Amino acid sequence: MEGGQLGLKRFEGELIDIETPRWAAVAPRPIPARLGTVYVVDGKRRMESRVFIEDGDGAAGMGGFGAYVVGAVELCPHGTRPATLREVRAQRLLAHAPGLRVDPCLLSPRDPHTGRLQYAPVVADSAEPLAPLHKLQQVMLAAEQELSHGLASRVPFDEEDDREALTALTIQDGTLRSQNLGGAVVGCVKTMQTQYLPPDRAGLLTDLKPGERTPILHMRYENNRITRFIWYVRLCEAAFYQHPMSGVMRLEMYAPEEPDFLPPIVRTVANVSGPLLCRLASQPYKDPRAPQNLIPTAALEHAMTRAMGSADLVTRRLRAHIARELGVAS
Numbered sequence: 001m002e003g004g005q006l007g008l009k010r011f012e013g014e015l016i017d018i019e020t021p022r023w024a025a026v027a028p029r030p031i032p033a034r035l036g037t038v039y040v041v042d043g044k045r046r047m048e049s050r051v052f053i054e055d056g057d058g059a060a061g062m063g064g065f066g067a068y069v070v071g072a073v074e075l076c077p078h079g080t081r082p083a084t085l086r087e088v089r090a091q092r093l094l095a096h097a098p099g100l101r102v103d104p105c106l107l108s109p110r111d112p113h114t115g116r117l118q119y120a121p122v123v124a125d126s127a128e129p130l131a132p133l134h135k136l137q138q139v140m141l142a143a144e145q146e147l148s149h150g151l152a153s154r155v156p157f158d159e160e161d162d163r164e165a166l167t168a169l170t171i172q173d174g175t176l177r178s179q180n181l182g183g184a185v186v187g188c189v190k191t192m193q194t195q196y197l198p199p200d201r202a203g204l205l206t207d208l209k210p211g212e213r214t215p216i217l218h219m220r221y222e223n224n225r226i227t228r229f230i231w232y233v234r235l236c237e238a239a240f241y242q243h244p245m246s247g248v249m250r251l252e253m254y255a256p257e258e259p260d261f262l263p264p265i266v267r268t269v270a271n272v273s274g275p276l277l278c279r280l281a282s283q284p285y286k287d288p289r290a291p292q293n294l295i296p297t298a299a300l301e302h303a304m305t306r307a308m309g310s311a312d313l314v315t316r317r318l319r320a321h322i323a324r325e326l327g328v329a330s
Helices: 130-152 198-206 264-280 293-306 311-326
Strands: 012-018 038-054 060-077 084-096 106-107 116-125 170-173 185-189 215-220 226-234 248-254
Touching: 038 084, 038 130, 038 293, 038 311, 060 248, 060 293, 084 130, 084 293, 106 311, 116 130, 116 311, 130 170, 130 185, 170 264, 185 264, 248 264
Parallel strands: 038 170, 084 116, 170 185
Antiparallel strands: 012 215, 038 060, 060 084, 106 116, 185 248, 215 226, 226 248
C-alpha cells in the first residue's frame, strides 16, 4: 500500500483496442452448447535436496534433486457430468551444473509398497547455485504448457483459417509463459502487481458487476517480444472491508504480433469467461484465497501434493542414498 492506495507497477508497453473502441462493461453471454469440456491445468514443483556433485572425471558443481507434477481437472461447463482428475503426471529429475557426467539415480526402497524414486539427470543452464531450481521450474512450465495446449481446441490466427470452433477450453493458473503452442488456453492472473490500464480506464474495473468483463485489448510488452490478448472480469462483489478491485481477475490469451485480427475463438472465450469463472470461484469460508483461487485449482493442488509423496519420507530416502554412496552410516 502506498499512501493508503493499492501500489501497482506502471506498464511500459502498448495497449490497443482490438475488440471495440468503446470502453464499457461487456455483459456475460451464455456458454455455447458446443463447448463440451473445460480443463483447469496447474503445476507444482518441489526442490527435495540440494547437493554438491563430484563426477568420476573430477569435475564438480551444484545440483538438486527435484520433483514436479502437472495435472488437469476435466469438467463439463454445463454441469451434466461430474468433474474428474486427469493427467496428473509426477516426474523427478536431478538438475546439475553443466560439464558434469551424471547417471540416472534410482532409489529402491526396502519396503516395495513405498515405491521407487527415479531421478533423470537434466543439465542446468549455468553453474550458479540457484540454477538447478530454475531448471526444475523451467521443465515444469514446459510440461504444463504441453498439457494445456494438447487438451484445448486450436486457435486460428488467420482469417482464412477454418479450423474447429471452440469445443475444449483450458484454464491455466497464472500468466501465460513460453511460446504459443496453438491451443485455446486462457491464463488467469489472480493477483494484480502491474497496472496495465491508464488512469482514465482503470475506473471501469471497480464498476464491473459479477460476470461482466472489459473489452479485449491487444497488449505488447518487453521490447515488443511478447504479445497477448487481455481483459478483466469480476468474479464477485467486493466486501465493504476490501479494496474495490477485490474479486477482479485479469485473463490473457496468446496473440499475434500484429493487432489486425481478433480470432473469433478469443472473443468466445472472453464472452463465457464471466459466467464460467463465477461458477468455479471459491468461497472465503473454504479458501482464504477466494474467489480467485478456483475450486478445481484447489482440488488439483491437493492431488499434486499427494502425487509427489511425503516430503519428509523423500528427504530421509535421499539422505540414506547419499550416505550409501559415500560409505558412511546414515
